[in-house]
Amino acid sequence: MKLPGPFDSYYSFCLWGALVFGAIVVVAMFLPIEFQVVDEAGNPVSGALVVLTDSNGKRVSSTLTQNGRTHVFGVWPGRYDIGVSADGYRRFDWTVDTSRIDHHLTGVKVTLQH
Secondary structure (H helix, E strand, O other), X not given: OOOOOOOOOHHHHHHHHHXXXXXXXXXXXXXXXXXXXXXXXXXXXXXXXEEEEEOOOOEEEEEOOOOOEEEEEEEOOXXXXXXXXXXXXXXXXXXXXXXXXXXXXXXXXXXOOO
8 A cells, every 4th residue: 555655555654553553652751840939038948959769870960040940851750859959058858759750859948057
């Protein structure tokens, strides 16, 4: 069967569809997490470092911008230890299971203390 476009057979059409669908599924599995880090007075802590470590020890990190916000991408569903640190502040740590989250996390607000 000849299909329109670049597909020379039904097989190549199905293979192309599987690759595109697979890419969409993989992208959908990544969870972006938005962080905001502030001090006790509510002021943004620019330059703070957010580190997510999965159960295999793989780390994903991001540094906060001037407004004290960042997005961390490439987070697969699973259990993560999260650490937030900045010069002059006490480190803040906690654990989250992202496999229980349907969409991306927005507005994860962390208050660092001196």
